[in-house]
Amino acid sequence: MIVTVLGGGNGSHAAVVDLSLGGHDVRWWRRSAPFPDGGRLRYRTHDDAGEVTPALVTHDLGAAVKGADLIVAPVPATAQPELLDALTPLLAPGQAVAFTPGTFGTWLGAKRRPDVAFLETGTLPYLTRVTAPGEVSIPVISGNLPVGSIPGTGALADDAHARFAAAYPMAVRLADGLDAALSNWGPVIHPPLIAHNLGAIETIAERFDIHADGTSPSVLATTRALDAERIALRRALGFGEPHWPLTDYYAGRDTSMYPPDAKARLLASGLWRESVTLEHRYVGEDIRCGLVLNVALARLAGVEVPVGAAILTLVGTALGEDLLAEGRNPRSLGTEDLDELRRNAREGMTMLAA
Template sequence: MIVTVLGGGNGAHAAVADLTLRGHEVRWWRRAAAFPPGGRLRYRTHDRVGRVTAAMATHDLAAAVEGSGLVLAPVPASAQPDLLAALAPVLAPGQAVAFTPGTFGTWHGSRLRPDAVFLETGTLPYLTRVTAPGEVDIPVTSSRLPVGSIPGAGPAADAAHARFADAYPEAVRVSDGLDAALANWGPVIHPPLIAHNLGAIQTLAERFDIHADGSSPAVLKTTSALDAERLALRAALGLPAPHWPLEDYYLERDTSMYPPDAKARLLASGLWRETVGLDHRYVHEDVRRGLVLNVALARLAGVPAPTGTAILTLLGTALGEDLLDVARVTGELGTGDLDEIRRTARDGAPAPAPAVREG
């Protein structure tokens, strides 16, 4: 299958390497940044090392997606609006686009191109980092990858999910795009790390490892409370099981999105020591978009979210923003009607009415 990978971050590098190794014809698009010479990547997984070459490496988005069976967008949620504006005009009807993960990017994509199918996952398929130009380390690959779409059902959605499962056989189809968005672990794991450790983050900078030094028992209690609010929101919205509790990962259960030894592989890789600040992806993706979405939906649904509210209050003060303004979310969605949101997630966005010609 032809798979187009969009972007130049950790996830895009990993997808180019992994999907090439899985036997797909991988096209790689970046907006402007240079590719490794010849689109060639050196990769390391937990059990092998080697090199792959993308079938195409191009800055021409139309050429990259033409005839592609699956368009994969492992880009931050904050980059989705600009990407969708460029992508929507060059998609073919019925083409499948997957955000990995999405933070409800399916909603925005489907409103721009209701004749395409937009999918999103509950996590990035990889725990991965680019270690040098043209080099990517992938110590962990997802073992159970929740994926939902808008529309959630129907022949077009079925065909898109089949293509996604061809690329990722570990895919677990969930009911729709909202289901997948509220399976996302990023807005649960990362905001407590930032909120609890902001002093150390700003004072110690690169001397502070947010994952090793910042994941104390108290922080993990906050994480558990935040995940309980996510699960309560899912229940209130009538989303079906599985609900993907985060404790499955910490307790190394085989029902997790990652294999039971994922934490051990992560520690062994030594990749997660990084400098994190208020301009980091954990903030602009998982706080400003992910947690803001979850808490706004909870408030619309009448579901208590004291932990999420407290985190957004603290980080909103630090950022100088009102992260608790529900209109911040309803304005982007174009509605605050939960019934409409659920219906659109299931059935897809309505096609725009044809223009009326005068005379």
């Protein structure tokens, strides 16, 4: 299968490695940054190490996606609109594009090209970091990968999910793209870590491991409460089990999105001892986009979300912004009608929107 990977971040490096090892014909596109020599990537996983070379590396987006069976885009949610502006005119009807994860990027894609299937996952398939130019470490790969699409049903969706499952055999199909967006763990794990640890983030910097040092019992209490709000929203919108409770990850259950020993592997790797600023993806993607989306939808649905709202207030104050007004809220998606959101996420867009 021809699989195109878009982007140059941690997730894109890991996807090039994983999909190449899976036997796929991998193309790798980056906007302008140089590739490692020949596109070769050295990798280290939990139990293996080696090197892969994708079939094609290119800065030509059209060449990268032409004829691709699946396009995988592990790009930040904040980069999705600009990427989609360049990408959607190049796509052929029936192609499949997967945001990993998506933060409801499926909606943004489907508005532009309703004849293309847009998928998104509930988490990045990998816990990974680029460790040097041309080198990536992937200590954890997802064991259960929730994925939904817009449209959620029909031949276009069925074909796209079959292609995605061929690339990611651990895929678990969800009802649609909104179901997947509300399964996303990023807007639950990272906002409490940012809100509770701003002092350490700004003063200790790269000496502070936000996952090892910042995940204290009191922070986890906030995380559990925020996850309960996410699950309450899912129930209010009619989504059923599984709700992918984050407690499965911390308890090491095999129903988690990651293997039971994922947390131990993450901490042992030491890869997350890095500088996390207010410009980090945890803020731009998981707070400005993901948490804003969850809180705004909850308010439309009449679901009380005091923890999520408080985090937006605290972090927004630090940033000097009204996050709920400026982030990925329903108004920015083009509708505040929950019935329309649910219907179009499930059935697909009926016409090309502006």
